[in-house]
Amino acid sequence: MNFARRFFARPTAVFGFAVFLVIVLIALAAPLLFARGPLSIIGMPLLPPGSPGLLAGSDVIGRDMAVGLAYGARISLLVGIASTCCAVGIGVLLGAIAGYYGGVVDDLLMRVTEFFQIIPAFVLLMVLVAFLQPSLTSAVIGIALITWPQVARVVRGQFLSLRSREFVEAARVIGMGDAQIIFTQILPNALPPIVVVSSMMVGNAILTESALSFLGLGDPNLMSWGSMIGGSRVAMWVAWWTTVLPGLCIVVTVLALNFIGDGLNDALNPRRRG
Amino acid sequence: MPLLALQNLTIALPPHADRPLAVDDVSLQIGRNEIACIVGESGSGKSLTAHAVMGLLPRGVTITGGHILFQDIDLLKESADAMRRRRGPDIAMIFQDPMAALNPVMTVGHQVAEQIRAHRAISEHPALKQAQELLEQMGLKDAGRLLKAYPHQLSGGQRQRVMIAMALSLSPKLLIADEPTTALDVTTQAQILKLIKRLQAEREMSVLFISHDFGVVADMADQVAVMRHGRIVESGATRDVLGNPSHSYTRALLAAVPRGESHLPPPPDSEALVRVSGLTKRFRRGGLFSRPPAVTAVDQVALTLKRGETLGVVGESGSGKSTLARCVIRLLDPDAGEVLLDGVDIAHLKERALRPLRRRIQMVFQDPFSSLNPRQTVGDIITAGPRILGEDARQARARATDILSLVGLNPQTMDRFPHEFSGGQRQRIGLARALMLRPDVLIADEPVSALDVTVQAQVLKLLDDVRRQMNLAMLFITHDMRVAAEVCHRVMVMRQGKVVEEGPTRDIFAAPASEYTKALLAAIPGRGRTSNRPIP
Numbered sequence: 001m002n003f004a005r006r007f008f009a010r011p012t013a014v015f016g017f018a019v020f021l022v023i024v025l026i027a028l029a030a031p032l033l034f035a036r037g038p039l040s041i042i043g044m045p046l047l048p049p050g051s052p053g054l055l056a057g058s059d060v061i062g063r064d065m066a067v068g069l070a071y072g073a074r075i076s077l078l079v080g081i082a083s084t085c086c087a088v089g090i091g092v093l094l095g096a097i098a099g100y101y102g103g104v105v106d107d108l109l110m111r112v113t114e115f116f117q118i119i120p121a122f123v124l125l126m127v128l129v130a131f132l133q134p135s136l137t138s139a140v141i142g143i144a145l146i147t148w149p150q151v152a153r154v155v156r157g158q159f160l161s162l163r164s165r166e167f168v169e170a171a172r173v174i175g176m177g178d179a180q181i182i183f184t185q186i187l188p189n190a191l192p193p194i195v196v197v198s199s200m201m202v203g204n205a206i207l208t209e210s211a212l213s214f215l216g217l218g219d220p221n222l223m224s225w226g227s228m229i230g231g232s233r234v235a236m237w238v239a240w241w242t243t244v245l246p247g248l249c250i251v252v253t254v255l256a257l258n259f260i261g262d263g264l265n266d267a268l269n270p271r272r273r274g
Numbered sequence: 275m276p277l278l279a280l281q282n283l284t285i286a287l288p289p290h291a292d293r294p295l296a297v298d299d300v301s302l303q304i305g306r307n308e309i310a311c312i313v314g315e316s317g318s319g320k321s322l323t324a325h326a327v328m329g330l331l332p333r334g335v336t337i338t339g340g341h342i343l344f345q346d347i348d349l350l351k352e353s354a355d356a357m358r359r360r361r362g363p364d365i366a367m368i369f370q371d372p373m374a375a376l377n378p379v380m381t382v383g384h385q386v387a388e389q390i391r392a393h394r395a396i397s398e399h400p401a402l403k404q405a406q407e408l409l410e411q412m413g414l415k416d417a418g419r420l421l422k423a424y425p426h427q428l429s430g431g432q433r434q435r436v437m438i439a440m441a442l443s444l445s446p447k448l449l450i451a452d453e454p455t456t457a458l459d460v461t462t463q464a465q466i467l468k469l470i471k472r473l474q475a476e477r478e479m480s481v482l483f484i485s486h487d488f489g490v491v492a493d494m495a496d497q498v499a500v501m502r503h504g505r506i507v508e509s510g511a512t513r514d515v516l517g518n519p520s521h522s523y524t525r526a527l528l529a530a531v532p533r534g535e536s537h538l539p540p541p542p543d544s545e546a547l548v549r550v551s552g553l554t555k556r557f558r559r560g561g562l563f564s565r566p567p568a569v570t571a572v573d574q575v576a577l578t579l580k581r582g583e584t585l586g587v588v589g590e591s592g593s594g595k596s597t598l599a600r601c602v603i604r605l606l607d608p609d610a611g612e613v614l615l616d617g618v619d620i621a622h623l624k625e626r627a628l629r630p631l632r633r634r635i636q637m638v639f640q641d642p643f644s645s646l647n648p649r650q651t652v653g654d655i656i657t658a659g660p661r662i663l664g665e666d667a668r669q670a671r672a673r674a675t676d677i678l679s680l681v682g683l684n685p686q687t688m689d690r691f692p693h694e695f696s697g698g699q700r701q702r703i704g705l706a707r708a709l710m711l712r713p714d715v716l717i718a719d720e721p722v723s724a725l726d727v728t729v730q731a732q733v734l735k736l737l738d739d740v741r742r743q744m745n746l747a748m749l750f751i752t753h754d755m756r757v758a759a760e761v762c763h764r765v766m767v768m769r770q771g772k773v774v775e776e777g778p779t780r781d782i783f784a785a786p787a788s789e790y791t792k793a794l795l796a797a798i799p800g801r802g803r804t805s806n807r808p809i810p
Contacts, residue, residue, distance in 0.1 A: 166640070166644045166645035167645055167646055167647040169637075169639065169645075170704070172605060172632075173605065173635075173637050173708075174636070174658060174707065175633060180662075185647055
């Protein structure tokens with residue numbers, strides 16, 4: 001397929017896609033590889049990587065870091081993907097309505113969007129999560145709530161320019177209803193930028209979740225990369241691996257997602273088609 | 275010695291283009307004090323030929339052979355720097371879209387002065403003074419004030435005059451004009467053409483004029499070269515080429531030029547199907563804090579339309595003709611007036627009540643590229659209307675086969691996407707979409723203005739055939755009087771939202787009542803030629 005060829009023509013996109021695939025596979029296989037779970041204590045604390053049986057060492061209370069990293073990938077990816085799906089859902093719906101109808105509807109929805117954009121996002125997120133009790137669900141809801149405005153803005157812009165195209169007028173002339181025009185005529189043409197923004201948002205959501213967990217606002221019963229860094233910060237100077245390894249995981253994942261986003265942008269951008 | 279001589283010029287396109295050579299072995303001479311035209315349809319290579327002379331070819335396009343001799347010096351052997359110094363004093367160029375060629379954040383005066391100062395060591399003030407004199411020579415009134423204006427504050431005609439002033443500021447020996455009037459209204463076009471002709475005579479310079487319009491060519495050129503697929507198929511003195519074309523392609527092109535004469539048999543007599551009266555549409559460009567006065571785009575317009583009849587609505591851009599069409603078909607909500615369709619007023623119906631009636635009025639749009647959804651197959655596009663009305667999908671597809679044949683397309687193309695079709699074919703698909711709903715009224719909004727002249731003639735004929743076969747009432751919007759004359763029984767001339775005059779096409783053309791219509795008719799390019807040309 002033409003699209004796949006354009007996407008994989010970029011070495012960074014290939015790299016990003018491969019790395020992301022490996023991380024997803026590790027996340028999926030974690031319960032099979034490490035049946036005992038990430039929270040069980042298996043030995044002495046702060047053993048360095050490469051100690052017998054401990055590929056990535058142990059953390060401040062003697063839990064296996066490798067198991068933690070594998071299980072952490074599940075949480076990070078889950079939060080990243082779930083919150084992005086929610087944010088894209090809200091953003092596409094509101095952006096589409098605002099851009100398609102314009103006028104008063106647009107003014108109203110855009111003021112709501114701006115309301116979310118002018119509040120310091122992370123502060124809002126912390127308040128929300130603290131209010132809802134720290135859990136996986138509250139993190140997903142919170143991150144979705146602070147990120148949907150950027151999707152809504154992109155979608156609105158697309159709809160504003162697409163709705164005046166003649167094929168949309170033609171759809172109205174043959175008697176098509178608004179919902180059908182929005183979903184079958186305009187949305188398919190607005191997809192490329194939405195896909196690109198979404199891939200970047202997954203990376204950002206992973207970062208945000210890490211920051212929440214680092215501050216102790218993550219789900220206390222789950223191990224994520226952010227909570228691993230947060231829990232180990234006291235040992236940062238004596239046992240570098242306890243913070244550097246989960247940090248590296250975050251960096252590599254987010255980098256991979258950004259490379260994928262860039263690749264999608266080039267592959268979907270019609271101006272770059274030869 | 276000719277001023278400019280192209281010798282066996284060959285220009286290659288990038289590897290994945292639709293053909294290997296954009297320009298294939300083209301030879302051409304332009305003498306001093308002479309206007310030479312290259313005429314051809316889109317993709318003929320005429321514009322690339324002109325750009326090659328300027329040394330301004332786009333990336334990926336390369337000259338693979340031949341010579342461009344300017345005063346016996348081969349420009350292809352000149353260094354980039356030497357070419358830069360030639361642009362302006364030796365060769366200058368004007369373009370189709372003056373808005374795109376002018377810098378939007380710099381004043382007009384600054385841009386003209388900058389052009390002069392790039393080549394001559396003079397300071398800002400005398401340069402501005404020269405700029406003002408130039409603008410005055412271009413027939414621009416109030417040149418002093420225009421110097422301080424920004425491009426967006428000027429009209430299209432004023433912008434093109436500024437572009438010509440810039441091009442002529444260094445008194446070039448050769449002016450290249452690449453479709454300089456295509457984006458302009460017909461009356462403005464006539465003025466700009468007259469200006470170029472006058473300046474050419476005054477300055478005794480040579481002009482290489484690129485055009486797709488034989489009317490313009492007839493008015494302007496001493497010499498013509500007809501290009502097709504990168505080759506010159508015929509060239510010679512204008513009178514010989516246009517009056518006695520030797521190549522079949524030239525003859526086909528000339529035959530396709532609308533003659534501006536009406537040969538339609540009168541429409542069948544019947545009751546009026548559409549009656550519009552007092553139709554008014556205002557646009558408000560409201561800000562958050564200010565309410566600027568509304569612009570009345572359509573002002574108290576009345577018209578009637580019978581079955582089997584074509585009413586042409588003609589006017590320049592901004593005359594409100596497109597807004598009128600969009601009010602009749604209810605893509606816009608009119609502010610006042612009524613639109614009676616078979617006695618039912620649809621002007622103020624709510625969308626829900628209107629939807630069942632929409633089938634009866636259908637539209638063919640102007641832009642063949644944006645009027646079809648690029649993500650849907652032709653079959654999906656043209657069967658969408660019937661499926662909304664509850665027609666069985668298989669039956670709709672079966673009918674689509676017939677309709678596609680009717681509009682001259684192979685029904686097997688139903689599973690292809692719009693980008694696989696040419697502009698003319700896309701307009702046929704757009705017509706098929708409209709016909710699938712068995713409409714009573716067809717509105718055609720500039721349906722051929724984006725098409726090449728030969729394709730234009732085919733689509734016009736198709737529209738007229740379909741109108742006759744299906745006994746449609748047709749509202750035909752166009753800026754081109756020649757096109758209106760070909761297909762319209764009656765013509766309505768609009769200006770600034772108002773109807774200037776209305777009547778049978780033949781009467782309006784033979785004896786226009788208003789000064790405005792007279793001016794529109796006088797501005798038709800190549801008018802003198804069309805009447806005495808032998809019909810091929």
